[in-house]
Amino acid sequence: MNELLQQVINGISLGSIYALIALGYTMIYGILRFINFAHGDVFMVGAFVGYYFAPIISKFFGGSPFANGLLVMAAAMIICAVLGVTIEKFAYKPLRSRPKLTVLITAIGMSLFLEFGGQLVFGPDPKLFPALMPSSAIVNTENLVISTNSLIVIITAFVLMILLRTIVYRTKIGAAMRAVSYNHYAASLMGININTVISFVFALGSSLAGAAAVLYSSVYPSINPLMGIFPGLKAFIAAVLGGIGNLYGAAIGGLIIGLVETFVTGYISSTYRDAISFSILILILLIKPSGIMGKFEAEKV
Amino acid sequence: MNRHRSKLVLLASLVAAGGLSFLQPYISPYYFQIIIYIGINIILASSLNLINGFAGQFSLGHAGFMAIGAYTASVITTAMNLQPGTTLAIPMFLLALLCGGLIASIFGLLVGIPSLRLKGDYLAITTLGFGEIIRVIIQNLDFLGAARGFTGIAKLADFFWVYAFVAVLIFLIYNLIHSTYGKGFMAVRDDEIASEAVGINVTHYKVVAFVTGAFFAGIAGGLYAHFVTYINPSQFGFLRSFEIVVMVVVGGMGSIGGVIVAAILLTILPEALRAIAQYRMVIYSLLLIIIMLARPQGLFGGGISIKRFLKQNPEQT
Numbered sequence: 001m002n003e004l005l006q007q008v009i010n011g012i013s014l015g016s017i018y019a020l021i022a023l024g025y026t027m028i029y030g031i032l033r034f035i036n037f038a039h040g041d042v043f044m045v046g047a048f049v050g051y052y053f054a055p056i057i058s059k060f061f062g063g064s065p066f067a068n069g070l071l072v073m074a075a076a077m078i079i080c081a082v083l084g085v086t087i088e089k090f091a092y093k094p095l096r097s098r099p100k101l102t103v104l105i106t107a108i109g110m111s112l113f114l115e116f117g118g119q120l121v122f123g124p125d126p127k128l129f130p131a132l133m134p135s136s137a138i139v140n141t142e143n144l145v146i147s148t149n150s151l152i153v154i155i156t157a158f159v160l161m162i163l164l165r166t167i168v169y170r171t172k173i174g175a176a177m178r179a180v181s182y183n184h185y186a187a188s189l190m191g192i193n194i195n196t197v198i199s200f201v202f203a204l205g206s207s208l209a210g211a212a213a214v215l216y217s218s219v220y221p222s223i224n225p226l227m228g229i230f231p232g233l234k235a236f237i238a239a240v241l242g243g244i245g246n247l248y249g250a251a252i253g254g255l256i257i258g259l260v261e262t263f264v265t266g267y268i269s270s271t272y273r274d275a276i277s278f279s280i281l282i283l284i285l286l287i288k289p290s291g292i293m294g295k296f297e298a299e300k301v
Numbered sequence: 302m303n304r305h306r307s308k309l310v311l312l313a314s315l316v317a318a319g320g321l322s323f324l325q326p327y328i329s330p331y332y333f334q335i336i337i338y339i340g341i342n343i344i345l346a347s348s349l350n351l352i353n354g355f356a357g358q359f360s361l362g363h364a365g366f367m368a369i370g371a372y373t374a375s376v377i378t379t380a381m382n383l384q385p386g387t388t389l390a391i392p393m394f395l396l397a398l399l400c401g402g403l404i405a406s407i408f409g410l411l412v413g414i415p416s417l418r419l420k421g422d423y424l425a426i427t428t429l430g431f432g433e434i435i436r437v438i439i440q441n442l443d444f445l446g447a448a449r450g451f452t453g454i455a456k457l458a459d460f461f462w463v464y465a466f467v468a469v470l471i472f473l474i475y476n477l478i479h480s481t482y483g484k485g486f487m488a489v490r491d492d493e494i495a496s497e498a499v500g501i502n503v504t505h506y507k508v509v510a511f512v513t514g515a516f517f518a519g520i521a522g523g524l525y526a527h528f529v530t531y532i533n534p535s536q537f538g539f540l541r542s543f544e545i546v547v548m549v550v551v552g553g554m555g556s557i558g559g560v561i562v563a564a565i566l567l568t569i570l571p572e573a574l575r576a577i578a579q580y581r582m583v584i585y586s587l588l589l590i591i592i593m594l595a596r597p598q599g600l601f602g603g604g605i606s607i608k609r610f611l612k613q614n615p616e617q618t
Contacts, residue, residue, distance in 0.1 A: 035422040094594055100421045101359055102597050105550055108361075108425075109589030112543060116582035236426065275437035278430030285427060286415055 002144040007266045008259070013150040013219065015258020016157035020212035021235030022242070022250035023164060024205030030181040030245040031201050032092070034100055037107035040232015041114035042084055042206045046076040046213030047129065047223045048122050054130045069132040069214075073156075076210035084206025085199050093195075111232075118225030126224040129217035153215045160211055161251055164204070168247060173200055181245070230274060234261070237281040243294025252292060311472040318464035325460055333460075337528050339568045340463035341521050346548035346564040347470055347557065348517035353546070354554035354602075355478060356510035357490025359425045362412065363518050363545045365432030368537035369408055370401035370519025371526035372445055375454045377401075378527065383455050394457045394527070398466075402519035408435070409515025413508040429539055439534045450533025451526075458527040466524065470517050474557055486510060487555070540582075547585045551592060553602020562601055 021043055028036045053075040058068050091110050095103045135149040168174040179187040180197045188194050216231065217223050238257040242249025257277055264276045284291065325333060349363045377397035383390050412431050419427055440448050477483040488496040489506045497503050526532045544567075552563030571581045592599065 035426070091590055091594075098597070101357075102593050104359065104422055104425060105546075106590050106593040108543070108546070109586045109593065112582055112586035113590065116586060120579060120583060233426070233430075237430075240423075240426075269441075271441050272437065275434045278434050281430050282415060282427055285419055285423060289418065289423070 002141065003266075006144050007262050009146055009150060010266075011259035011262035012255060013153045013258070014262055015238075015255035016154050016161075017212045017216045017219075017254075018231065018235045018238050018258050019251045019254025020157055020160060020208045020215070021231060022238040022254045023161070023247060024209050025236050025239040026242070026244055026247060026250040027177075027201050027205045029239070031177065031198060032096075034092075034103045035107065035236065036092075036205075037104070037232075038087055038110040038114055039205070039209060040228035040230075040235070041111050041118070042080050042087075042228070043209040043213045043216075043232060044118060044223075044225060044228030045083055045114065046080045046210030047217045047227060048118070048225075049076040049079045049210065050132075050214040050217055051127055051129055051223060054132060065133040069152075069218075072132060073211050073214045076214045077207035078210075080210030080213070081203035081207040084202040084209075088199060088202040093198075115226055115229070122225050124225065126222045129221040129223050131221070132214075132218055149218060153219060156211070156215060160208060164208065165247065167204070173197070177201060234277045237277050240281060241284050241291055243291030246291070246293045249291055249293035307472060307475060311468055314468040315465055318461050318468060321464070322459060322461040334528075335568065335572055337458070337460065337463055339565050340460075340467050341525050341528075342545075342548065342564040342568050343467050343561050344463075344470055344517055344521040344524070345545045346552065346560045347467075347474060348514040348521070349545050350549050350552075350554065350557070350560045351474060351477075351486075352510045352514040353549050354556070354560070355474075355483075355486040355490065356507060357486075358507055358510060359421065360412075360428040360511070360514075361425045361539065361542050361546060362428035362430075362432035362435075363514075364537040364539065364541035365428075365435040366405040366409060366515040366518035367522035367525070367541070368432075368435055368439060368532075368534065369405040370398075370522030371532050371537070372401075372439060372451065372522075373404045373519070374398050374401035374523030375451055375526045375532065376445070378455055378457060379451075379453060383457060385455055385457050390455075390457060394462070398462075398520050398523040401523035402516040405519025405522070406512045406516035409511040409513075410508060412515070413511030417504050417507060429542065432537075432539055432542055436534045436537055439537075446533070448534060450531055452531050454526050454530045454532070456527060456530050458524045463524050463528075466517075466520055471557065471561070473513075478557070490555075544585070547589060549599075551588055551600055553599025556599060556602035559599055559601030563599070 021039065024039050024042075025036065028034070028039070050072050054068070054072050057071045057075070061068060061071060063071075087110055091106050092103060095106055133148070133152065135147045137145050137147050138151065139146040166174075168177060176187070176192045176197050177200070179190065179192055180194055184194055187197075212231075234257055235254065238253035239250045240253070241256060242251070242253030244250075257280065260276060260280065261273055265273050328336070345363060345367065349360065352358050352360045352363075374397040377400055378394060381389075381393055381397075383393055383397075408431075412428060415424075415427055439445055445451055478486070485496070485501050485506045488499075488501050489503050493503055522537075548563045548567050549560055551567065552561070553559035567585075571578065574581070
């Protein structure tokens with residue numbers, strides 16, 4: 001029983017990180033109808049920002065570990081947001097009127113560029129992410145360990161998700177985002193600046209990836225330039241599972257993928273961990289391609 | 302070039318491959334290895350071109366098919382304990398390669414079926430996932446050597462084998478594309494709904510593209526395994542698939558000659574630029590981005606229909 005509870009907590013902790021990344025995929029898909037393959041690599045950059053900023057921040061600000069942790073996360077979020085907006089401006093914007101395949105190939109190219117450019121800049125070997133907060137166990141019995149770290153991950157992720165919900169549903173720019181995702185042309189006739197909204201969505205999505213990266217690295221501290229590939233793909237699967245384009249779907253999908261993955265690792269074999277997510281993807285695409293909460297869109301001639 | 306002449310060209314290139322293979326002792330092993338890799342990459346890129354370029358189904362799982370072919374053929378030749386030079390070696394090696402191709406094409410069918418419902422990004426991710434699933438499964442199969450790899454494969458592939466298959470594949474694709482039947486692939490790529498409306502069996506063409514492409518990727522895998530004599534699952538990861546995609550995109554989707562040139566160039570370039578080997582993938586990725594921004598039909602491609610396919614957004618017409 002305790003072991004089951006342990007797996008559930010680990011799964012929710014991992015799943016809430018996937019959910020944060022998946023939200024970025026789903027928002028960008030919702031507005032531009034394409035999958036930003038480079039999103040997982042923006043996540044990787046976030047982890048390295050945290051790695052380089054953590055010592056600087058603790059040296060110059062020297063606040064409590066909690067405040068330092070928040071500052072590190074803010075730094076990762078800001079730099080990732082800038083990176084996301086830059087990628088969109090240079091690589092995707094010139095292709096906006098082109099077919100999806102062109103954009104897809106560009107996105108794959110951008111993803112490889114960040115991965116291998118990252119290897120050149122950060123070095124190919126794994127680095128140890130500094131512990132932002134001393135982790136202590138709240139509950140520590142025979143086979144159940146609940147650490148403060150996993151609780152902080154879950155709480156931070158949920159706070160960010162609620163914040164995102166507020167931005168999307170309670171602010172003016174959020175209304176503009178929803179309008180653009182319905183119809184670019186009509187939204188622009190209503191006086192919405194499409195380019196600003198798209199940039200904002202990229203900034204928002206990428207900053208969530210940056211935050212997720214800091215959370216992820218504080219749980220799995222070994223970081224390297226290729227680390228974004230699998231969390232990125234799994235978050236994408238989570239977004240599809242939940243129904244791409246749907247914010248709640250991305251959150252639910254992330255939690256499901258995180259839980260399934262933890263259970264497979266815990267009860268079957270860790271070697272099948274990566275294969276199971278892809279199997280889920282293939283199944284969901286065959287059975288219900290629109291996902292759990294998505295709506296079916298018929299193709300128009 | 303009519304049907305008859307292309308057959309003559311095929312025959313001539315097969316004879317040439319046989320003749321040139323006698324030059325092998327005079328070439329340094331290093332250059333010989335590059336020449337073999339060029340041939341294998343031409344097979345991989347051209348077969349992917351059939352799926353990506355002609356049928357317009359963007360697939361990222363080609364290394365998976367290659368792995369299936371490589372492992373199947375290796376298991377067969379190792380079980381029969383084939384040794385190079387024996388009389389049995391040639392027909393049995395051919396048989397092993399064909400089996401590898403066949404098993405790969407069965408998997409091609411399995412991937413082709415979901416592709417009937419998916420397109421664009423979803424298909425790309427699904428095929429990528431498929432390739433990863435294959436890799437993970439091989440990694441967990443102990444009789445295939447699991448993560449340690451499969452060792453002791455006889456070195457059966459040589460210049461003749463590789464380039465004979467290059468010639469056969471090019472012959473096949475050329476004639477397929479220029480036949481009335483083959484026009485269907487491009488029709489499906491250019492406008493699926495319109496093709497369906499004029500009675501083209503879209504399902505049939507998509508599946509045929511996947512099955513044929515996978516078959517030759519399997520053959521390429523078998524040739525590769527019997528040249529390097531050692532394979533392990535990490536050789537067939539998705540970066541391998543990306544490399545093949547880069548060859549097709551750089552050469553020009555739907556351009557037979559362009560893809561061959563790109564496969565040659567992109568095999569030689571990394572070798573020529575050994576000193577800056579760590580930049581290889583960065584250069585590949587920049588190539589992808591720049592080509593998509595500036596010349597989406599690829600460096601050497603340029604048919605009108607492929608330009609329209611890559612430059613016009615169907616949603617805006």
